Amino acid sequence: MGMKGSPICADNSFTGKGKVRAGLKIALFLAGFPLLLALSLLLGPSGIGIPDLQSPSGSAILSLRFSRLLMGMMTGAALSASGVVFQALLRNPLAEPYVLGVSGGAGLGATLTILAGSGLLSTLGLPVVAFVSAVLTLMVVYGIASQGSSGQPSVYSLILSGVIVSSICSSVVMFLVSTASVEGMHNVIWWMLGSLQPVSAGQQLLSAGLIGTALGGIWLLSPQLNALALGREMAHYQGLRADVVIVVGLLFATLLAATAVSLSGMIGFVGLIVPHVMRALFGPDHRKLVPLAALGGGPFLVLCDAVARTLLAPIEIPVGVVTALAGGPFFLIILQRRMQQAWIA
Amino acid sequence: MDSIRMEQDALTFNNVSAGYKQRRVLDSVSFRVKEGEFVSLIGPNGCGKSTLLKTAAALLKPLSGTVELFGQDVQRIKPGHRASLLGVVPQKIDSPMAFTVSQIVMNGRISSMGRWGTPSSLDHDLVERSMIYTDVLGLRDRFFTELSGGEQQRVALAMVLAQEPRIIMLDESISHLDINHRQEVLQILMNLNREKRMTILLVSHDLTLAAGISDRFLLMEAGTLVKAGTPAEVLEPELLSRVYNCDLTVQQDPYTGYLQVSGAIDSLRRRRKLERSVHVIAGGGSGIELYRRLLIEGYEVTTGVLNRLDSDAEAARALNIPVVLEQPFSPVGASAIAKAMEMISKADAVVLSQVPFGSGNLVNLQLAEEALKRGKTVLLAAGIGERDYTEGKAAVDFAARLKRAGALNWNSIHELMAQLQQQPHH
Numbered sequence: 171m172g173m174k175g176s177p178i179c180a181d182n183s184f185t186g187k188g189k190v191r192a193g194l195k196i197a198l199f200l201a202g203f204p205l206l207l208a209l210s211l212l213l214g215p216s217g218i219g220i221p222d223l224q225s226p227s228g229s230a231i232l233s234l235r236f237s238r239l240l241m242g243m244m245t246g247a248a249l250s251a252s253g254v255v256f257q258a259l260l261r262n263p264l265a266e267p268y269v270l271g272v273s274g275g276a277g278l279g280a281t282l283t284i285l286a287g288s289g290l291l292s293t294l295g296l297p298v299v300a301f302v303s304a305v306l307t308l309m310v311v312y313g314i315a316s317q318g319s320s321g322q323p324s325v326y327s328l329i330l331s332g333v334i335v336s337s338i339c340s341s342v343v344m345f346l347v348s349t350a351s352v353e354g355m356h357n358v359i360w361w362m363l364g365s366l367q368p369v370s371a372g373q374q375l376l377s378a379g380l381i382g383t384a385l386g387g388i389w390l391l392s393p394q395l396n397a398l399a400l401g402r403e404m405a406h407y408q409g410l411r412a413d414v415v416i417v418v419g420l421l422f423a424t425l426l427a428a429t430a431v432s433l434s435g436m437i438g439f440v441g442l443i444v445p446h447v448m449r450a451l452f453g454p455d456h457r458k459l460v461p462l463a464a465l466g467g468g469p470f471l472v473l474c475d476a477v478a479r480t481l482l483a484p485i486e487i488p489v490g491v492v493t494a495l496a497g498g499p500f501f502l503i504i505l506q507r508r509m510q511q512a513w514i515a
Numbered sequence: 516m517d518s519i520r521m522e523q524d525a526l527t528f529n530n531v532s533a534g535y536k537q538r539r540v541l542d543s544v545s546f547r548v549k550e551g552e553f554v555s556l557i558g559p560n561g562c563g564k565s566t567l568l569k570t571a572a573a574l575l576k577p578l579s580g581t582v583e584l585f586g587q588d589v590q591r592i593k594p595g596h597r598a599s600l601l602g603v604v605p606q607k608i609d610s611p612m613a614f615t616v617s618q619i620v621m622n623g624r625i626s627s628m629g630r631w632g633t634p635s636s637l638d639h640d641l642v643e644r645s646m647i648y649t650d651v652l653g654l655r656d657r658f659f660t661e662l663s664g665g666e667q668q669r670v671a672l673a674m675v676l677a678q679e680p681r682i683i684m685l686d687e688s689i690s691h692l693d694i695n696h697r698q699e700v701l702q703i704l705m706n707l708n709r710e711k712r713m714t715i716l717l718v719s720h721d722l723t724l725a726a727g728i729s730d731r732f733l734l735m736e737a738g739t740l741v742k743a744g745t746p747a748e749v750l751e752p753e754l755l756s757r758v759y760n761c762d763l764t765v766q767q768d769p770y771t772g773y774l775q776v777s778g779a780i781d782s783l784r785r786r787r788k789l790e791r792s793v794h795v796i797a798g799g800g801s802g803i804e805l806y807r808r809l810l811i812e813g814y815e816v817t818t819g820v821l822n823r824l825d826s827d828a829e830a831a832r833a834l835n836i837p838v839v840l841e842q843p844f845s846p847v848g849a850s851a852i853a854k855a856m857e858m859i860s861k862a863d864a865v866v867l868s869q870v871p872f873g874s875g876n877l878v879n880l881q882l883a884e885e886a887l888k889r890g891k892t893v894l895l896a897a898g899i900g901e902r903d904y905t906e907g908k909a910a911v912d913f914a915a916r917l918k919r920a921g922a923l924n925w926n927s928i929h930e931l932m933a934q935l936q937q938q939p940h941h
Binding site: 242263334361394399404406409449454455 | 569574595597599603608609611612614618620622628674675679797
């Protein structure tokens with residue numbers, strides 16, 4: 171009785187053997203990283219392989235590939251970690267920055283900034299405007315979802331109003347695009363399709379700072395995210411300020427998503443796929459999951475970008491198309507094989 | 516020593532009203548639970564037991580009054596400290612993600628762990644001890660979501676035990692357990708109560724079981740505390756039958772002295788279709804609960820005269836009860852009265868609900884008078900004065916006349932059912 175199933179000391183994170191095995195898995199994963207990144211440096215529209223570093227064009231190509239790698243690392247990490255947080259706080263496997271209207275709001279803010287003009291505002295101001303409009307969107311979504319309930323919106327009303335507000339935002343973006351000048355339209359559409367074209371050094375530095383801060387904050391919250399998996403009520407009984415954790419977590423996740431959107435436009439699927447894959451591989455403990463998802467999101471996006479620029483060269487496929495095409499089937503396989511460990515809804 | 520430590524209150528409710536935005540659930544509830552007591556909170560579904568627990572745990576803020584935990588206002592206690600005083604095992608917990616059992620139980624230590632959530636060896640020890648106590652150590656690497664409901668409940672209890680609280684509240688948490696584990700979990704709770712002086716507040720629907728293990732009972736009804744006392748004091752058949760709105764008996768086992776509450780099954784067993792019919796005079800929704808109970812008890816029910824748009828008319832149609840209808844907003848006509856009299860002449864008894872009376876439906880009292888003349892039993896809902904909107908209180912006078920002619924009064928549906936059973940068959 172009580173000893174059904176596994177023997178006491180099977181794969182267990184408390185026992186030595188389990189710890190070693192989990193550690194080995196993580197080490198393997200981390201070792202695979204530089205390989206993937208190096209691979210991405212070999213791919214590009216100018217050909218496969220290391221460009222001729224002696225020629226000025228060759229070194230320029232490599233440096234461009236390298237800056238895209240940095241862009242991809244930042245965006246991928248931000249989107250993945252943001253997805254982890256949304257999924258944990260909403261306790262819903264489908265949650266990601268797009269679902270709550272956060273990306274849509276950030277996109278609307280960014281579109282307005284891009285159309286409004288150039289200069290400091292559109293480079294350094296872009297992440298800030300994106301974040302502010304994303305937070306405003308989140309507040310609208312939260313406010314709508316809270317109506318009628320006893321103060322706490324249900325997850326379903328949050329997601330429902332998020333989806334609706336998100337589609338309103340994208341309609342407004344469409345409207346703005348259709349009335350914009352040709353040049354403005356070109357800029358916005360390119361940006362909306364999502365691309366890892368390097369932005370200015372200043373914006374990259376600012377974004378790196380914002381993403382780093384938010385990632386650190388979320389990592390600090392990770393034990394609380396574990397407790398919140400059992401719901402707001404149980405977390406409260408265990409001594410958490412559950413509502414504070416939820417609001418702070420949502421703000422950090424929004425900051426990540428908004429910064430990613432301002433860096434590289436609308437790139438879907440990363441915030442959904444990477445957290446699930448990481449959870450399937452390493453379990454749902456957020457103390458491990460948050461950093462691993464951030465680390466895994468980068469190479470995933472970088473590799474997708476390398477494929478996007480190489481496959482039909484010299485035509486560049488929008489990277490969002492590749493993330494969806496590559497990630498979707500992979501995601502389905504993982505879902506089928508490891509559903510039990512990934513998520514049981 | 517016991518008596519000294521028993522003095523401190525673990526949980527105190529001072530005139531607490533609580534609830535949600537539009538709905539007040541608790542109404543001026545006051546009680547105290549002393550440290551080291553084992554108290555069971557009982558009452559029918561929806562009477563506010565869960566709301567009481569949520570208010571005690573500061574999940575709900577009282578609308579008025581105060582809740583004290585070991586002498587401190589629970590709203591002012593820091594969350595982490597509160598978790599070391601009070602643990603709650605809810606009706607059910609569910610984890611959307613595939614956490615293992617030991618990961619779930621470790622959550623009980625979250626307020627005691629450091630910033631980085633790294634468990635100390637003490638944390639590991641407490642988690643393991645709680646899992647041994649609740650017999651889930653063998654499940655520690657299983658996914659929580661794969662477990663049966665009873666196993667999940669024991670894991671939840673382990674998690675709360677790992678919290679090391681001084682008072683544990685269990686919200687109907689043992690109902691999912693099989694008989695073996697129910698005994699075991701109760702034994703664990705009793706041991707904690709006796710040996711560690713842990714205070715236990717158990718919400719239970721198993722009155723017999725609760726009577727065997729509790730020092731005291733708190734009985735709730737519709738948001739109020741109707742009785743607090745020893746199991747023997749609270750388990751009065753009449754009080755329980757009224758609160759639970761069904762026939763309950765309380766017996767004492769001659770050998771063990773345990774109190775045993777029963778009734779539901781007995782009365783179900785002998786239930787069969789009664790060859791009796793009751794005509795109900797109702798209106799304005801006052802008949803719905805009567806129809807429901809009478810049909811459940813096995814009576815044949817007829818009703819009328821009702822207005823076509825009345826909610827009782829809707830209910831009667833939905834329940835397939837023969838009904839005499841009249842056009843809305845018009846006085847009751849002769850043909851409707853004749854039809855109703857026909858129904859009444861076939862009935863064994865006529866029941867008048869707590870329907871408000873105005874000049875439009877005063878004719879229903881004439882029906883009752885006619886029924887009395889024909890030798891039928893007539894049962895009137897008491898307190899007609901508060902529902903009389905006729906000029907010159909005509910309905911009150913009418914009712915007094917009916918009572919002189921032999922009509923009986925009823926106060927609760929439970930009482931009404933008993934009265935009906937005593938009536939002879941016509």
